[in-house]
Amino acid sequence: GESVGLHLPTLSVQEGDNSIINCAYSNSASDYFIWYKQESGKGPQFIIDIRSNMDKRQGQRVTVLLNKTVKHLSLQIAATQPGDSAVYFCAAASGYALNFGKGTSLLVTP
Amino acid sequence: EPEVTQTPSHQVTQMGQEVILRCVPISNHLYFYWYRQILGQKVEFLVSFYNNEISEKSEIFDDQFSVERPDGSNFTLKIRSTKLEDSAMYFCASRDRGWKDQPQHFGDGTRLSIL
Numbered sequence: 507g508e509s510v511g512l513h514l515p516t517l518s519v520q521e522g523d524n525s526i527i528n529c530a531y532s533n534s535a536s537d538y539f540i541w542y543k544q545e546s547g548k549g550p551q552f553i554i555d556i557r558s559n560m561d562k563r564q565g566q567r568v569t570v571l572l573n574k575t576v577k578h579l580s581l582q583i584a585a586t587q588p589g590d591s592a593v594y595f596c597a598a599a600s601g602y603a604l605n606f607g608k609g610t611s612l613l614v615t616p
Numbered sequence: 617e618p619e620v621t622q623t624p625s626h627q628v629t630q631m632g633q634e635v636i637l638r639c640v641p642i643s644n645h646l647y648f649y650w651y652r653q654i655l656g657q658k659v660e661f662l663v664s665f666y667n668n669e670i671s672e673k674s675e676i677f678d679d680q681f682s683v684e685r686p687d688g689s690n691f692t693l694k695i696r697s698t699k700l701e702d703s704a705m706y707f708c709a710s711r712d713r714g715w716k717d718q719p720q721h722f723g724d725g726t727r728l729s730i731l
Contacts, residue, residue, distance in 0.1 A: 537717075538717040540719055540720075542722075547724070548724050548725075549620075549707050549722035549723050549724045549725050550659065550707070550722045551722070552719045552720075552721060552722075555717070555719050557717050595658070595659065597659075599717070601672050602647070602649075602664035602666075602671050602672040603649075603661035603664060603672055603674065604649075604651075604659075604661060604720060605661065606651075606658045606659040606660070607658060608657070608658045609658060
């Protein structure tokens with residue numbers, strides 16, 4: 507079955523720095539990927555998505571990179587702010603279901 | 617901005633009892649989902665629902681679980697006879713029409729505690 511994981515369980519960055527959160531997936535048939543942000547006591551909040559026919563997509567302060575050759579995607583957050591502190595999940599679409607990774611906790615220090 | 621709403625926010629139930637978790641998906645969305653998240657673990661898919669029937673379910677979604685869309689706005693998850701290991705956060709999600717490359721939008725969840 508699909509295995510979706512993140513390389514680091516926690517990431518600490520200084521305010522204003524750029525953050526990079528990585529994710530690996532195992533199912534080469536996965537063709538749609540989403541990054542979610544989860545704050546304490548809340549549900550996953552959609553950040554950005556990317557289809558497998560793309561290798562890069564940009565949003566406001568966020569960029570997702572997809573490398574299908576090595577089955578890896580990353581989330582880059584520019585000029586990280588204290589409000590970015592949360593747990594970040596990548597998810598890969600397999601049929602109707604989303605398969606989530608375990609999450610990386612991002613801590614932004616002043 | 618439209619959002620998925622879930623009630624109750626916290627449900628405490630005795631083991632063996634039935635529980636119903638309720639969700640109001642984003643209006644005009646066509647696909648509905650339930651996921652669960654055991655404390656400290658990743659979000660796990662339970663079931664997807666489209667056109668008034670289950671379109672996909674995971675191994676977790678056994679005969680103790682059922683889903684229903686009783687009217688045009690609500691989407692429910694029922695657990696018939698709860699077990700201790702059913703304690704988790706349960707998230708409802710919905711997405712718009714089209715193939716799977718539309719993002720699923722999540723509610724803030726119901727915390728289910730089985731005693």
